[in-house]
Amino acid sequence: MNTQMTRRDFLKKSSLVIAAAALPGRVGLFNVSPVLAGVDIPFKPHAFLEIAADDSITVWVGQTNLGQGTHTGIPMIIADELDAAWEKVRVKMALAAEPFKSPVWHEQATGGSSSIRHRWDLLRKVGAAARRMLVETAAEQWQIPAEKCASKDGKVIHPDGRGLTFGQLAEAAGKRPVPEHPSLKDPKDYRIIGTQRERLDIPDKVMGKTVFGIDFTIPGMCVASVARPPHYGASFRSYDEKAAMAVKGVIKVAPLDNRIAVCAETTHAAMKGRNALNIRWSKGSHPDLNDDALDALFKEHLEKPASVAKTGGDVKKALAEAAQTIEQSYKLPYISHAQAEPINCTAHVEKERCRVWIPTQQQTATQLTASKLTGLPIEKVEVMTLPAGGGFGLRGEQDPVEDSVLLSKTLNRPVKVIWSREDDFANDRFRPASQCKIRAGLDKNGRVIAWSHTVAAPSVMSRLMPQYVKDGIDPDAVSGIADMPYSLPNLLVNYVMVNSPVTVGWWRSVGFSVNAFTVESFMDELAHAAGKDPVQFRLDHMEKDGRPYNILSLLAEKAAWGTPVPKGRARGVAVTSCFESFAAHMAEVSVSEKGKITVHKMVCALDCGTAVYPDAIRAQSEAGVVMGLSVAFHEKVRFENGGVKTANFNDYPVLTMSDVPEIEVHIAKNTLKPGGVGEPVFPSVAPAVANALFKATGVRLRELPFKRELLLKG
Amino acid sequence: MIVLNVNGINRQVDEDPDTPLLWVLRDNLGITSVKYTCGIAECGMCTVLIDGEAQRSCVVNLKDVLGNKITTIEGLPDNHPVKLAWIEKQVPQCGYCQPGIMLQTVDFLSRKPNPTEEQINGAMDNVICRCGTHPRIKKAIQMAAEMTARQGR
Numbered sequence: 127m128n129t130q131m132t133r134r135d136f137l138k139k140s141s142l143v144i145a146a147a148a149l150p151g152r153v154g155l156f157n158v159s160p161v162l163a164g165v166d167i168p169f170k171p172h173a174f175l176e177i178a179a180d181d182s183i184t185v186w187v188g189q190t191n192l193g194q195g196t197h198t199g200i201p202m203i204i205a206d207e208l209d210a211a212w213e214k215v216r217v218k219m220a221l222a223a224e225p226f227k228s229p230v231w232h233e234q235a236t237g238g239s240s241s242i243r244h245r246w247d248l249l250r251k252v253g254a255a256a257r258r259m260l261v262e263t264a265a266e267q268w269q270i271p272a273e274k275c276a277s278k279d280g281k282v283i284h285p286d287g288r289g290l291t292f293g294q295l296a297e298a299a300g301k302r303p304v305p306e307h308p309s310l311k312d313p314k315d316y317r318i319i320g321t322q323r324e325r326l327d328i329p330d331k332v333m334g335k336t337v338f339g340i341d342f343t344i345p346g347m348c349v350a351s352v353a354r355p356p357h358y359g360a361s362f363r364s365y366d367e368k369a370a371m372a373v374k375g376v377i378k379v380a381p382l383d384n385r386i387a388v389c390a391e392t393t394h395a396a397m398k399g400r401n402a403l404n405i406r407w408s409k410g411s412h413p414d415l416n417d418d419a420l421d422a423l424f425k426e427h428l429e430k431p432a433s434v435a436k437t438g439g440d441v442k443k444a445l446a447e448a449a450q451t452i453e454q455s456y457k458l459p460y461i462s463h464a465q466a467e468p469i470n471c472t473a474h475v476e477k478e479r480c481r482v483w484i485p486t487q488q489q490t491a492t493q494l495t496a497s498k499l500t501g502l503p504i505e506k507v508e509v510m511t512l513p514a515g516g517g518f519g520l521r522g523e524q525d526p527v528e529d530s531v532l533l534s535k536t537l538n539r540p541v542k543v544i545w546s547r548e549d550d551f552a553n554d555r556f557r558p559a560s561q562c563k564i565r566a567g568l569d570k571n572g573r574v575i576a577w578s579h580t581v582a583a584p585s586v587m588s589r590l591m592p593q594y595v596k597d598g599i600d601p602d603a604v605s606g607i608a609d610m611p612y613s614l615p616n617l618l619v620n621y622v623m624v625n626s627p628v629t630v631g632w633w634r635s636v637g638f639s640v641n642a643f644t645v646e647s648f649m650d651e652l653a654h655a656a657g658k659d660p661v662q663f664r665l666d667h668m669e670k671d672g673r674p675y676n677i678l679s680l681l682a683e684k685a686a687w688g689t690p691v692p693k694g695r696a697r698g699v700a701v702t703s704c705f706e707s708f709a710a711h712m713a714e715v716s717v718s719e720k721g722k723i724t725v726h727k728m729v730c731a732l733d734c735g736t737a738v739y740p741d742a743i744r745a746q747s748e749a750g751v752v753m754g755l756s757v758a759f760h761e762k763v764r765f766e767n768g769g770v771k772t773a774n775f776n777d778y779p780v781l782t783m784s785d786v787p788e789i790e791v792h793i794a795k796n797t798l799k800p801g802g803v804g805e806p807v808f809p810s811v812a813p814a815v816a817n818a819l820f821k822a823t824g825v826r827l828r829e830l831p832f833k834r835e836l837l838l839k840g
Numbered sequence: 841m842i843v844l845n846v847n848g849i850n851r852q853v854d855e856d857p858d859t860p861l862l863w864v865l866r867d868n869l870g871i872t873s874v875k876y877t878c879g880i881a882e883c884g885m886c887t888v889l890i891d892g893e894a895q896r897s898c899v900v901n902l903k904d905v906l907g908n909k910i911t912t913i914e915g916l917p918d919n920h921p922v923k924l925a926w927i928e929k930q931v932p933q934c935g936y937c938q939p940g941i942m943l944q945t946v947d948f949l950s951r952k953p954n955p956t957e958e959q960i961n962g963a964m965d966n967v968i969c970r971c972g973t974h975p976r977i978k979k980a981i982q983m984a985a986e987m988t989a990r991q992g993r
Contacts, residue, residue: 193933193971324930331935332926334873334913338936341872349867374856393876394863466877466885466936466970515875515936516970547878741930745976749933752972775882775968784961786974 169296171259171304172252173225175204181280181293183208183215188226190236190487190521191219191327191513194804195742198325199242200249202739206318207253207311210292211280217326222489222509233490237519237632239705239802242738246800254308256299263299264290313797319738327513339485339512340470340544347472347540348377350533351396352387353403354553357768358627359411362386370399379403380536387533393544412627413768420765424457424561424624427582432620433598436608439616444576448567451576452655455563456644457829459762460556463633464778467515468550471526473533474540479506480531481540485514488522495527500535519632522590523555551778552770555631556763558584558603560640564648572656574667579607580620583640584630588623598623605637606809610645611674611703612667628765634753635805638704642809643816643830646700650817651826660817661687661699673733674701677708677794681731684792685712695726698817700810705802707734708794711751711814714787717822721838725755725787725815733794734801740793747791747807754811756781760831842902846871847915857903862886864902865912873913873939877968884967887940888912894947913939921991922946925984933971941967945981954985 169177176184185201201217204210220226227234228244242249257277264282265272267290274285281289292299313319330336355361367379370388375395380387386403390396445451471484473496480500486492489509496507514521526543533541545553560583567576585600594601599621601608608619633639653663661682668675678701682688691697694716701710714727728751737743760779764771772778816827823837841852846869853868862879865871865888874897875885881896888897889911916923922942932938941964948955948963955963960981969977 193935195933324927327935328927328930328932331932331938332913332923332942333918334939336935337872338875340876341866343870392863392867394859394867464970466875466883466934466968468876514934516934518970544876547880745930745933745973748975749972752974753970756972774880775878776880780968780970781972781974782966782968783964783974783978786972786978789975 169256169300171256171300173220173223174249174252175208175256177256177292177296179293179296181211181214181291183210183292185215185217186220187217188220188223188234188489189241190485190511190517192236192487192517194241194746195325195739196241197327198323199739199742200245201326202318202323203242203246203249204253206316207250208257209277209279209317212318212323214280219511222493222511227490233488235490235522236487236517237522239707239805242800243706243802250310251308254310255305258305258308259299259302260292260295262302263295267298313736319736320740322741323739325742336513338467338515339472339483340467340515342472342483342512342542344472344474344483344540347542348389348391348537349393349396350387350389350529350541350543351393351400351546352382352385352529352543352549353400353405354385354549355410356407356552357410357413358415360384360407360409360768363406363408365403365405367403369402369404373399373402375399378537380533382529382532387529387543389533389537389541396544397546410768415627415768416766417764420559420626420628423626424559424582427622427624428561428563428580430622432580432622434618435599435601435604435621436617436619438614441576441578441616441618444616445565445567445578448575449570450568450655451565452568452651453563453565454648454651454828455561456647458560458640458643459830460559460628460630461633461757461761462551462554462556462763462772462778463516463518463520464551464761464775464780465514465516465518465520468547469520469523469526469545470543471530472540472542473527473530475500475531475534479508481508481510482527482531483510483512484527485512485517486521486527487514487517487519491522491524492527495524496531499528499531518634519636520555523631525553547775548773551763551772551774554763555629557633557639558586558630560603562644564644566648566652568652568656572658572663574612574614574652576616577614578618578620580622581607581641582622582624584624584626584628586630586632586636589629590631602637604641606641606702606704607645609703611701611708612649612664613669614667635704635808638702638805638809642700642702643813646702646810646813647816647826647828650698650700650813650820654820659688664699664701673708674703677701677731677733678710680733680792680794681710681712681729684731684790685729687712696818696822698814698819698821700813700817702806702810704809705805706799707732707801707803707806709733709806709810711810713814713818715815715818715822717819717837721834723759723819723832723834723837725785727788727790728811728814729790729792730807731792731794732803732807733796734803734806735796735798736800737793737795738800743793743803744791746803748789750804750807751789751811752781752786754808755785755787755815758812758815758830758832759785762831842906844869844902844905844910845908846910847912848909853902855902857901859902861888861897861900861902861905861910865897865910871912871914875936875940877937882968883937884944885937885940887943889943889947892947892950894944911943913942916946920946921984921987922949922980925980925987929976929980929983931973931976931980933973937967937969941969941977945984949981949985949988953988955981
């Protein structure tokens with residue numbers, strides 16, 4: 127046995143097995159190779175888990191801490207199967223490495239509400255295998271069969287009541303083979319999963335001790351502010367290097383392709399130096415691009431020949447035979463992530479290695495970027511993920527990695543690149559704007575017999591995952607339509623890709639966040655056209671007792687749908703299925719005579735399978751409502767002169783305290799595989815409010831953000 | 841050298857007096873709990889207490905606070921009612937905005953020790969929390985107020 131095996135060797139060794147076992151068609155995801163721990167760690171049965179002689183348990187997590195709670199939820203799963211004492215559990219962020227890749231995506235990334243969804247079996251197996259090894263170790267010492275031993279609260283317990291702690295057993299347990307098929311708990315035996323716990327990262331966040339990416343420093347580091355073109359396709363014509371260098375603290379002015387970096391001893395000096403550059407930029411490739419031009423571009427695309435994303439039945443025939451047909455158009459703007467912490471990355475390129483410290487959602491991509499730019503092999507690129515001040519999908523982008531690595535190479539020292547808030551708005555990868563038209567037919571009984579939906583929208587996947595774009599279809603651009611929770615006999619979904627210089631990217635719940643608004647608003651229009659109750663109408667078009675049916679029923683029950691509404695108020699609902707979860711929202715609103723809209727109450731019902739960490743699920747659900755309302759009422763990125771006009775929070779207002787309603791969250795109880803949480807709780811918020819506003823005023827708002835003035839005309 | 845009083849300690853700073861306090865605290869003194877987000881006093885994430893009053897350190901220059909007492913989140917005791925309430929109500933998500941919001945709360949509660957919900961909404965309407973922790977911030981403020989009242993502070 128080689129007890130000198132390093133952690134790095136271990137990770138490499140363990141990862142190979144994980145990666146192989148994770149190939150499609152193989153069931154086992156768990157590393158079953160015998161694992162040797164380093165001398166300092168007596169028991170490390172998997173890259174995720176260490177148990178020390180002092181009983182402390184360390185869970186290594188590869189998922190980014192964006193505040194979503196997985197840095198507590200993941201340890202809860204392992205600790206439960208392990209029968210650990212929760213107070214002994216610590217969590218640590220791991221360096222980017224193979225074992226932390228998603229068994230589904232084969233890359234390390236935090237997005238798509240996948241952290242637990244993709245690792246449920248794996249995490250339980252890690253805990254269960256370790257527990258079995260500890261139990262077998264104790265049984266051997268006591269010379270009794272393992273089945274006679276119990277485990278609880280960090281101890282293995284003898285039938286006569288005495289016990290050995292996991293720490294006491296750790297060294298001997300570490301010499302045992304890792305069981306391939308450890309038996310998993312019956313959900314009724316969970317002691318930690320599904321219980322209330324305090325989030326492990328909250329005390330540090332409250333005390334101000336958390337080191338976010340932007341806070342990171344390392345000796346010898348300098349800070350860079352990078353001026354990027356203010357117009358699409360622009361390049362610099364001239365700049366004043368001398369003026370920038372004259373700013374106290376500025377070290378170097380470094381042009382990088384189409385942008386110019388100013389490196390300085392402090393952030394303020396870097397930003398000041400960058401402003402002193404007084405850059406003259408070219409007009410760029412699309413000087414006439416602005417809000418109106420973009421609006422016209424989408425409109426024009428909506429009339430172009432479309433690609434068929436999904437077809438079922440015969441929509442044309444069904445529409446011709448319908449007792450009633452209805453057609454409407456909807457419109458959504460580009461919106462920004464507007465995450466709190468500006469984009470940043472610190473890199474240090476050395477001869478034999480490159481280290482990157484970044485609040486990234488895409489560790490694997492970061493490794494690849496740094497490897498490509500330095501020529502170092504992947505295993506020589508260390509990526510340390512720092513806690514992120516929000517992300518919402520933006521933090522997979524590689525721009526700050528590229529700049530910090532290039533600058534570190536140039537300056538031969540660690541460089542932290544920080545974007546200003548203005549950089550952040552100007553260079554965000556926005557949620558795609560979208561325009562659509564929908565035509566549907568109802569039969570004489572008020573049932574939907576045909577639904578034809580054409581979407582004109584830019585494609586995120588064409589840039590980030592082009593291999594998934596086939597026959598002109600970006601599946602994300604039509605998600606939530608092609609797979610809406612309703613069973614319709616005749617459905618046609620068309621897509622027209624809108625190409626413009628405006629760069630788009632992943633944004634919380636991706637296509638669902640756009641299309642749920644149109645599908646659920648239009649479903650409401652159809653319910654009213656059919657003269658049916660909006661909840662009953664939806665249920666009538668769902669598979670009875672399916673999960674969407676049940677979550678909408680739960681919402682209706684908890685929100686007391688159908689009971690008298692307080693005077694002057696009106697209610698609306700919406701429901702979605704996405705990321706293997708099912709969510710529904712009820713909005714209760716009023717509109718004053720002067721057109722002031724008040725959202726009094728939002729009720730959220732969520733079926734996310736096994737609710738691993740209920741309080742984090744509630745927190746995400748509350749947050750989904752707040753962000754959903756923010757997007758419904760306020761958010762829109764503006765463009766002018768071939769670039770982004772929106773510069774800072776003063777022209778990108780987001781929802782604030784006085785507009786946050788009472789929020790009620792109801793989580794469905796079941797023991798199914800966990801689905802996503804952070805994303806599913808978002809899409810049905812805006813349509814529920816639009817539907818309530820229609821009920822209140824008779825005016826249908828088909829555009830986001832809502833135009834309040836339309837309600838007055840009503 | 842300029843002397844700056846932060847959390848009860850006089851700190852020496854070699855910096856241009858026109859530098860925003862935000863950057864002096866973060867880059868010169870390494871107090872990174874004070875967050876940069878907008879730089880134009882729109883969001884409240886860089887809020888510090890200056891002689892007990894919540895102010896946005898991105899628009900206060902170093903030269904304006906000579907002789908004043910600056911308090912950051914580290915300057916509040918660990919058992920401060922606002923800190924305890926923030927943990928008890930499990931407020932933070934990403935947590936980036938929270939130190940600024942907590943300091944604004946300290947100032948607010950010093951003036952309105954027993955606030956109504958309406959008053960909380962009014963006082964906290966000028967801060968941004970992109971994660972959407974507002975419902976919990978509200979509960980934590982109410983709890984901190986009750987704890988303070990009980991302690992007779």
